[in-house]
Amino acid sequence: MPELQAGERRRYWLSLAALVVVLPAAVLAHTWGSLTQWWANNGRDPINVERGAAQRYAGAEWRMTGLSVLPIGSTGRSVVLAEFEARIEDPAVLMESPCVVALTDAGGRRWQPRFTVHRIVREQRPEAAEKPNCGGLTPEQVQAGATVKMAETFVVPADVDGLALSLIKPNALPGNLVLR
Amino acid sequence: MSGRLKGLAAVLFAAVVLYAMQHTTPFYSEIISQVPVSGRLGERVDARDFALVAGRVNLARALETESYGSTKTYTTSGVWILVEAVAEAKRESMALTSAEWIGPSGVRYGLSQRLSNVPGMVQTANFEPGLAMPFLMAFEVPENELSGGTLLVSRSLLMPLAEQVRMPVPDLPADRIRSTIAIGPAGGELPWTLEAK
Incomplete structure (x- = not known):
């Protein structure tokens, strides 16, 4: 060759x-x-917000006001009550897309909120039981300058730790609000 | 000459390889089909998204449910298979939307939708990470499709490469078929009670 x-x-x-x-x-x-x-x-770009701090996101300023763990007797389960509020800046942007909420723990597990308020929340925190869900806001509640108080409940194992509320508005992706 | 022969042989070899590849290429649906995870009845089986224990397999000619004080009877020309199981999600809240019974002939039977609104049925169950949730699965099959059947459970048939738990159920003799099984409201730790009649 x-x-x-x-x-x-x-x-x-x-x-x-x-x-x-x-x-x-x-x-x-x-x-x-x-x-x-x-x-x-x-895509997810987590925006971590510490307890009590406010963060602008999807037409509002969001703040976590309480994250309570309410044990359900001796079942090894707890109800987590997440209370948060949004001071509305742009109602059109806020209402443009649905609110996707989940509770996360230190291990990355994700729990979806319950459709109905758990009995324990009604008994122990009746005022929180009356608060609307993030996905259930009406145009009447969403007015510029108003502050809307919301609550979500989750059922989780009693031994979880590092809990945080993940809140996503698809119109604000990849931003993902993580309220601690 | 030997160089030409070698070249010709290489071309022929390439043609054969290409022909074989063309005729053994799997369909896209096969490439993304469910990944089987084998398990045994009564033992915990771990898939990526959930863990499952399928326990007792009950057989009946009819099922009874109670709703708002009235009793409904569901008869069948075959046999009801009522499987008691427990599952828990691993990473995120989820539902188990696909369960099938494969009879010994290979015929597949989906979940009966006639009882889909009955509390405790898999269609109404939501599985949470770390929380074991008991549930029932109901299938309606001909009597000759009982023994030697296989139970298949997966998160969804539409998720590519999702894992599917497969549990063979070897022996279901006809003398185990009850006339009627009544599904009652929550009893103890279970969200239902089963009573054979």
């Missing part, structure tokens, strides 16, 4: 090197639309 000329040898190695760059670039270009769509839907 004839010896390769120096120029041919260089072209051979250049082609191989180009393949390493071009192949991933082609895959990336082909999937770019799907990747950006996935990030828009699933």
Whole structure:
């Protein structure tokens, strides 16, 4: 077999090197639309807010006012009552998309809120039981300058720790409010 | 000459490989199909999103439920399979929306929707992380599809690569079939009581 000329040898190695760059670039270009769509839907940029501090997010200024753990007898379960408020700045932005709320723990587990207020909350914290859910605000409640007090309840194992309330408005993604 | 022969052989080899690849390429639905996780009845089975223990398998010709003081009877031309189980979510609150019974012939039977509103049924259950939740699954199958069946439970049939728990249920003799099983309200730690009649 004839010896390769120096120029041919260089072209051979250049082609191989180009393949390493071009192949991933082609895959990336082909999937770019799907990747950006996935990030828009699933991307999370946590905005941590410590207890009592306020944070502007999705047309309001949010603040956690209480996170109470109410044990359910000796069942090994507890009801977590999360109370928070929003001082409304832009009602249109606030009402533009639904409110997705979850309780998280130190291990990254996520609990969805209960549809109905737990009996224990009615017994021990009746004033909180009357507060609306984040997803249940009416246009009458959402007025510029008004402060709306809300509450959500969750049922969790009694031994959870590092609890925080995750609040997402899809129109504010990838921002994800984490109230501690 | 030998160089040409080698070249021809390489082309032929490549053609054969390409032909084989073309004819063994799985369908997209197969690539993203559910991942089986095998388990045994009465033992805890851990999938990625949930853990499941399927316990007693009850058989009956009819099921009775009580609602607002009135009794409803659900008859069938086959047999009711009523499976008692416990599950807990691992990472996030979730539902188990898919459960199937595969009979010994390979025919698949989905959950009966006739009892989907009865408290305790899997369709009404919400599973939370770290909290074991008992529930029932009801299937309506012909009598010859009982013994040698397999129970399949997964979070959703629509989730690509979701894990599906598979539990073989080898022996269900006909003498275990009750005339009627009444599903009553909460009793003790369970959200239901079962009474054979």
